[in-house]
Amino acid sequence: MSQNVYEPPPGSPPPSLVDLPPPYTPNATRGAATEPPIWEPNFIDLTSQFDGAPDTHRKPLDPPPDCFSTPSPLRVKAHDFPPFRIPSISDKLAGGFRILYPSHLLEKHGISQPDWIRFLEDIGIAARLAIEGLSAVGSRTPVTSLPARGIFSSRVMGVAYDSHFTRSPKDEVQALLGVWNQSAFERRKLRVTLQTIGEGGTRSGYELLVESL
Template identity: 70%
Template sequence: MSEDLPPPYTPATTAPPIWEPHFIDLTQYSPLILRKPLDPPPDCFSTPSPPRVKSNDFPPFRIPCAGNNLADGFRILYPSGLLEKHGIQQADWTRFLEDLGVSARLAGQGLSAVGSRVPITPHPVRGIFGTRATGVTYDSQFTRSPRDEVQTLITVWNQSAFERRKLRVTLHITGGLDNRAAYELFVESL
């Protein structure tokens, strides 16, 4: 009696495709921004969250830095179909990504776009360097690196808009070319 057996199992020779969201690349439409981050606050900070937001409704994805430095900003990639369900519109996401680059550039100039810095009040200083040394020693202790400034801005957005919509964004440092640090944003659904 001959049995009709199915053919033996053969494992696949290729791995399944890695999931990637469908991105709308808005990088070329994003001009060099002259405004200050968070001024005025983005609309999504004050609009209510959608009534029913699903948890863990998409796998995490990454947004790469546009260059070798945080001051180069991040590519303006909007994952269509994912963030709308969480109440984050294209304009809000674009503003978030643009503001990260702006805050890194400001930090490179010694300015903070996020935290309150102690204002410099010029006090008369006597001596040969009196006019040029006003406030320099005191104020230099309050400057942040571009990475610290970007991380602080991400925290503000997470607390004010993303986490209540079951999203979280974190800054990751990856090994770049020539052992230089490369940056990317890691976006996950909570």
């Protein structure tokens, strides 16, 4: 039984050169074009309404924020949005974070705009207080000073707070995040964590990762 065998036209290149795909060459733009864009919610940017310098005259948890005591919504959806990030204003935690409020996401979880502004402001205040040797979370055991003698006795008598406070601004911010998560966010199916921006030990700033649980 005869078989029909394909014969290339005269002058054609060998079949091995026709059938093989072209050699692969790396293309930097090829991968970037196919990667999906980074998702980001529609923020209400209120950063310009604040000077960026935390007000250390107000204590973050004194009095407690309103959302610590207000009830959660009756029905809160889980995993209803992808994680998003709030960047720091500078590479220092004391500089605070940008005041970005994604109203269409957080309102459904019972976090109002004043609640969120208070939270972001408290983070910067806590870091600023830590630099000054003060704590917004814990480490507030009063130490009674001994009465001093002399002309300055009436000025130095009293109670000193945080005389042995050694927590870093990062540790203090993480401690404050723990209070907010336990008291306000987690029962509303939210969680906020602090992350460092940078690779290889080179820090270029911080960001708050907001997740729907």
